[in-house]
Amino acid sequence: MVKFIIRRLLGMIPVLFVISVLLFTLVQSVPGDAFTGDLNPKIDKKYIDEMREKFGLNKSPVEQYFIWLKNFAQGEFGISFKNKLPVSDLIVDRIGNTVFLAVTTLIITYLLAIPIGIYSANRPYTLSDNTITTFSFIGLSLPTFFGALLAIYIFSINLEWFPSSGTVTAGAGYTGIQYLLDRLHHVLLPAVTLAILSVASYTRYIRSSVLDVKQQDYVRTAYAKGLPRKKVMRKHVLRNALMPLITFFGLDLGGLFAGAVLTETVFTWPGLGRLIFESTVNRDYPVMMTCYMLIAISILIGNLIADILYAKADPRVRYD
Amino acid sequence: MEHKLLEIKGLKTQFIGDKKIIPAVDGVDLTIHRSETLALVGESGCGKSITSLSIMGLIPENGKISAGEIIFNGEDLTKKSEKELERIRGNDVSMIFQEPMTSLNPVLTIGEQLTEGLIIHDKLSKQEANARVIEMLKLVGFARAEEILSEYPHQLSGGMRQRVMIAMAMATNPKLLIADEPTTALDVTIQAQILELMKELKEQFQTSILLITHDLGIVADMADRVVVMYAGQVVEEAEVESLYENPAHPYTEGLMKSIPSLEKEQKRLYSIQGYVPAPDEFPIGCRFAPRCEKAMEICHEKAPNIYSLGNGHHVRCFLYKELEEIVEQ
Ligand SMILES: Nc1ncnc2c1ncn2[C@@H]1O[C@H](COP(=O)(O)OP(=O)(O)OP(=O)(O)O)[C@@H](O)[C@H]1O
Numbered sequence: 001m002v003k004f005i006i007r008r009l010l011g012m013i014p015v016l017f018v019i020s021v022l023l024f025t026l027v028q029s030v031p032g033d034a035f036t037g038d039l040n041p042k043i044d045k046k047y048i049d050e051m052r053e054k055f056g057l058n059k060s061p062v063e064q065y066f067i068w069l070k071n072f073a074q075g076e077f078g079i080s081f082k083n084k085l086p087v088s089d090l091i092v093d094r095i096g097n098t099v100f101l102a103v104t105t106l107i108i109t110y111l112l113a114i115p116i117g118i119y120s121a122n123r124p125y126t127l128s129d130n131t132i133t134t135f136s137f138i139g140l141s142l143p144t145f146f147g148a149l150l151a152i153y154i155f156s157i158n159l160e161w162f163p164s165s166g167t168v169t170a171g172a173g174y175t176g177i178q179y180l181l182d183r184l185h186h187v188l189l190p191a192v193t194l195a196i197l198s199v200a201s202y203t204r205y206i207r208s209s210v211l212d213v214k215q216q217d218y219v220r221t222a223y224a225k226g227l228p229r230k231k232v233m234r235k236h237v238l239r240n241a242l243m244p245l246i247t248f249f250g251l252d253l254g255g256l257f258a259g260a261v262l263t264e265t266v267f268t269w270p271g272l273g274r275l276i277f278e279s280t281v282n283r284d285y286p287v288m289m290t291c292y293m294l295i296a297i298s299i300l301i302g303n304l305i306a307d308i309l310y311a312k313a314d315p316r317v318r319y320d
Numbered sequence: 321m322e323h324k325l326l327e328i329k330g331l332k333t334q335f336i337g338d339k340k341i342i343p344a345v346d347g348v349d350l351t352i353h354r355s356e357t358l359a360l361v362g363e364s365g366c367g368k369s370i371t372s373l374s375i376m377g378l379i380p381e382n383g384k385i386s387a388g389e390i391i392f393n394g395e396d397l398t399k400k401s402e403k404e405l406e407r408i409r410g411n412d413v414s415m416i417f418q419e420p421m422t423s424l425n426p427v428l429t430i431g432e433q434l435t436e437g438l439i440i441h442d443k444l445s446k447q448e449a450n451a452r453v454i455e456m457l458k459l460v461g462f463a464r465a466e467e468i469l470s471e472y473p474h475q476l477s478g479g480m481r482q483r484v485m486i487a488m489a490m491a492t493n494p495k496l497l498i499a500d501e502p503t504t505a506l507d508v509t510i511q512a513q514i515l516e517l518m519k520e521l522k523e524q525f526q527t528s529i530l531l532i533t534h535d536l537g538i539v540a541d542m543a544d545r546v547v548v549m550y551a552g553q554v555v556e557e558a559e560v561e562s563l564y565e566n567p568a569h570p571y572t573e574g575l576m577k578s579i580p581s582l583e584k585e586q587k588r589l590y591s592i593q594g595y596v597p598a599p600d601e602f603p604i605g606c607r608f609a610p611r612c613e614k615a616m617e618i619c620h621e622k623a624p625n626i627y628s629l630g631n632g633h634h635v636r637c638f639l640y641k642e643l644e645e646i647v648e649q
């Protein structure tokens with residue numbers, strides 16, 4: 001297995017190289033640069049030219065790419081044009097928040113979607129199943145930002161159950177368990193908003209997967225053995241029906257670092273998603289490139305983890 | 321001891337499909353005696369599988385038994401609760417299926433799947449169950465039985481999987497083994513081996529077998545008696561010899577003629593014209609009439625009763641209406 005992992009990791013290098021070329025081209029093809037927007041007349045044009053020179057923006061794109069690549073490969077992510085801080089510091093600052101939000105979202109998603117999906121599959125086309133289906137489609141068709149705004153409007157502004165922004169109560173100086181509860185209080189609304197979307201699609205998927213497995217011959221065999229219904233469900237149906245979720249888990253793991261750009265922006269959640277949003281608006285190339293590469297890497301790693309887990313869960317799948 | 325192990329009387333099993341009722345099994349009577357092999361024969365869609373699943377209490381969710389009795393070992397299975405049926409399934413009545421490739425769970429080891437029934441029914445410990453399973457696997461022809469326990473279904477061939485299924489079914493020493501087309505999916509040499517194995521085990525365990533097949537070719541070799549089903553009903557019932565010497569029902573005759581023969585050089589294989597009507601469009605008269613070469617006027621108007629040719633040979637056909645009529649239950 002170690003050999004398999006090493007082979008897969010090595011295989012990622014050319015993929016990442018191609019992705020980086022594409023990303024760099026995309027980023028460069030946006031007209032203007034980080035200093036175009038500085039219309040402040042007090043800033044001397046000479047100063048801007050100096051800055052451009054300093055950050056290497058006057059070099060040819062190809063030259064710029066190779067300078068970036070050399071630095072990136074050595075773990076030098078550069079300095080943010082905007083706030084003049086090292087990109088690595090910016091990311092380290094934000095990543096914790098994004099992971100916390102993403103993990104909470106994932107947990108909520110699984111806790112809701114798995115029971116609802118199974119419940120639905122066990123009584124297909126009944127009133128309760130149809131109701132769940134209807135809500136799933138509403139959930140699926142609700143745009144994230146709209147859902148987020150609606151959630152803030154109802155639960156923060158009207159009901160005042162949850163704060164509408166931030167990760168902790170500023171200046172409260174909580175410690176220990178109180179600090180943890182305060183963070184949970186802040187994360188819940190954005191997490192649930194994000195989860196609703198994936199709950200909808202997960203529920204649909206789990207429902208059809210369980211329905212499909214219930215029809216399999218081996219499930220009939222299990223009943224023919226005289227196993228009680230509960231045992232058949234647990235041992236024969238669910239194990240097979242939920243296995244494909246491993247693939248989704250891998251994708252979610254990859255998406256974790258992408259953060260939820262819109263949700264983080266609406267909830268002013270200082271995570272990677274908002275960093276991506278801000279850096280894109282500001283054409284802050286070093287930050288943009290690093291964030292995008294981080295997403296690419298995490299998606300590839302997420303896939304690798306999913307493949308490893310799948311091979312562990314399904315004896316028919318071999319490492320090769 | 322009562323001579324009859326299983327007696328099905330007037331069994332009707334229906335499905336609800338698209339707001340109409342589908343009478344898949346429509347008044348079936350059949351009896352299986354102790355340590356007897358009964359073959360249930362008929363073309364695809366005649367209701368053979370649904371009859372056997374009715375015995376097991378495993379009809380698909382959209383169906384139900386709407387009439388009749390299934391007396392097994394003196395007790396009516398149609399009146400049993402789900403819990404009681406669980407104790408009978410896989411214990412007193414076992415079943416093997418047509419598709420050995422898909423009848424085993426792909427993600428559990430053979431050992432796990434073979435022992436779970438024993439652990440539930442015979443209250444064996446894991447070790448005892450393993451020992452019993454190894455014994456069974458050797459009996460069905462696995463030389464390296466111990467190793468098979470930790471293997472997965474995809475590592476075995478179709479024939480081997482069917483052997484595993486048979487070991488699973490026989491491990492609890494059932495009184496009745498239902499085999500629903502156990503060899504249809506296998507190639508001819510493997511088919512012969514599996515049938516041979518079933519015969520051996522039947523001798524050894526004194527199990528009754530309900531052998532479902534649409535291949536009359538294997539029936540002569542395996543069965544004591546034959547029940548021929550057509551369109552949800554029994555159309556002929558006889559001892560094997562009696563049936564082969566004197567197939568009474570035109571449908572049985574047609575099935576006989578469609579057996580490929582090695583002795584006679586046949587130019588073309590005979591097949592009965594037309595197809596089995598779907599359960600929601602059974603004809604009013606004799607259900608076989610539209611395909612019957614001997615159909616008479618009355619056949620299209622009235623449904624025939626059952627007549628006796630003597631010696632337990634019964635037939636549902638107007639050609640025999642001069643004979644003694646059997647009253648259906
Ligand atoms: N779940 C179901 N819903 C509706 N109709 C069904 C269902 N299952 C079976 N039937 C119908 O019942 C009839 C009898 O089916 P059955 O499976 O018993 O046939 P069979 O004799 O076993 O045929 P085969 O040789 O193909 O296995 C068929 O016409 C089939 O379409």
Ligand code: SF4
Pocket residue numbers: 569570571606607608609610612613614615616619624636637638639
């Ligand atoms: S009753 Fe008539 S139609 Fe039916 S099988 Fe007999 S002869 Fe043919």
Ligand SMILES: [Mg+2]
Pocket residue numbers: 368369370500
């Ligand atoms: Mg069948």
